[in-house]
Amino acid sequence: MLPSIHRGIWRAADHILRTSRGTPPCRFLSTFNGVPVGIADAETIFALSSGHGRCGVAVVRASGPASATALRCMTGLTRKLPPPRTALLRSITDPQSKEVLDRGLVFWFPGSVPGMRPAEAGEFTRRAFQAGKLDLTEVEGLGDLIHAETEAQRRQALRQMSGELGRLYQDWTHKLKRCLAHVEAFIDFSEDELIEDGVLNQVDKSVCDLQAEMERHLKDERRGERLRSGVQVVIAGATNAGKSSLLNTLCQRPAAIVSPIAGTTRDIVETALDIGGFPVLLSDTAGLRESLDLVEREGVRRARERVEQADLTLVVVDCTDLPSDAQQAAAFLQDHLRRVLPNQEQPETVFPADRLLLVLNKTDMLPEERRLKLDRELRRVSGLPPVCLISCHTNEGLQDFLTVLHGSVKTLCGDPLSGAPTLTQARHRAHLQQCFAALAQYQRYRDIDLALAAEGVRLALTSLGRITGRVGAEEILDIIFKDFCIGK
Incomplete structure (x- = not known):
């Protein structure tokens, strides 16, 4: 059973939910592998962030279009909200009965995505991913940190949550995008003599280097x-x-x-x-x-x-x-x-x-x-x-x-704090193996059919993007125009 303060805040939040149902919803969209994803009708969500049970301090987090209404109604701020990211000591009251529930600190963080309901498991983190604040490896690192039972597990999870593994994959992603852009530019514009002859040689070297890096990364004896x-x-x-x-x-x-x-x-x-x-x-x-x-x-x-x-x-x-x-x-x-x-x-x-x-x-x-x-x-x-x-x-x-x-x-x-970041999920390994195999397709068709070779790079890029959850076709075009200034 929740302590009385939690029950009171939940009762007050339910009131805000009922009074804010007329708030027009917004559309929150992101992309994953080029496909629009997200929350079509974003609602205000709230959750007890400090965990259930008896505790001296309760932290309740809210996000959505009715957050400002909830803050005003429960803290007596009838006119204006507190300065952003500034702690304000206020009495927290029930909006209906005006009963004082507790006295505590409130923070206002404007700019949250656009009614009120209890958050689903992991929903705050999902929104952070959809807003581009976290990639999938960082989300998984956060989950591992929550469930860590030993010191070494905690250290590995913190390292992944800090984005080190994600940055490695993003670096490989950037190199693959450049390779794909150069191959496609060569296919489309080489006959017009707008592309230098040595472009494909540079791609060959980049692909070989990436294969070597991935092979070393995969040969980690599954330590992570x-x-x-x-x-x-x-x-x-x-x-x-x-x-x-x-x-x-x-x-x-x-x-x-x-x-x-x-x-x-x-x-x-x-x-x-x-x-x-x-x-x-x-x-x-x-x-x-x-x-x-x-x-x-x-x-x-x-x-x-x-x-x-x-x-x-x-x-x-x-x-x-x-x-x-x-x-x-x-x-x-x-x-x-x-x-x-x-x-x-x-x-x-x-x-x-x-x-x-x-x-x-x-x-x-x-x-x-x-x-x-x-x-x-x-x-x-x-x-x-x-x-x-x-x-x-x-x-x-x-x-x-x-x-x-x-x-x-x-x-x-292995030591979770030394050396290069290691694979921690079977999902990562499966996608990286697919990526490695796709780069082998590039090598196999390089001198036979350049379009099939380019498809190998594209498949490798897609497999790598599935690890972090970020890949888009628009970036390929950006590199083509940036590197070659096609048509000026």
Whole structure:
């Protein structure tokens, strides 16, 4: 239930809605990919911007042709509005009963687009996009910031919301527009000797450079997407190795049933974690073994499927099962990894160290001398992924394991504040791949049919424009006349 101040303002806003229905609507139009979009009959909208629930301060935002009427009626400003963008302390009253609802600051921002109703979800942001104040990448960055759960997600969202990714795509868009303008100008006017012979050579170089930039941008190993949605970390291994105990230790609650009976876990148990500021979706899986039990066999199938999809696999091994000799222990672990991991049956397998951690559990059951020797010797063995010795019972070695885990997760996500901006949405990647393929069409038809080659550039431009939501044919004509002064 809303606090009384919110209910009062809502009641007052409803009154403004009823009294402003005679306000003539306006037409608010924008373009997206050259197609007019927007709000045909713009209304005044309002929303509680500070969120629902109990709070010391409530912020109500209104936009539309009845905003000035609402401000006057609710603050007693009968003649003129306050100066633009200036805070004014006023009593806020119900326009009908004149009951004082609260005392607070009001701001007037003139120039909003042209009745009153509650805003739909995201409507203020939609209007900002339609007014050209935000492109789609900035809108998506704002959405990611709202839903960010970790520090690294927040940093990435802030960077995208600041427009850095959008500016990169706008720069590519500008270059593609110039390429398309030059090709079309050559097609239309070259016979009149109004276009220089080297124009197409410049286009060829620009297209090659853009392809190289896009290829590097696409080869990001999905770091931005992984950071946005969370790193998929899967705990796998044989039965009774301590997989569920590791899950419970990491999430610090009994999320999974722990039992000495082998095969207790039969389905996927998931929990979300924050590992040093990075989002992780941790999954505990059924123990990998042959079984006649149909339910357990299904659990094993699901476990293997989840390992195939994992960004990072934690292979848990009961260290009491290891041979006492370190070299034999290394061979045992390599053979075990081949059985656990998909498509790793060959003896010469090189295990992906950046996607795999070996967790030797139950070290509290080993004599200290043997544990220290095992740790020392296994670190020297080549051909094994990073090895961590821990005890889920005593938490021994847990801090070192968390440090290694954090490093692996950070490598998979990358630093959101360094380097070039990364792709954060599958939508971006799909459109960029289409753009790249369209530029390949230009290369393919460049010496065969220049019109088809130009169509490749046009398709590339359209695909790129779908990422930011901005592309128009008028700009192509502007470049033609600006660069070549056709007809003066």
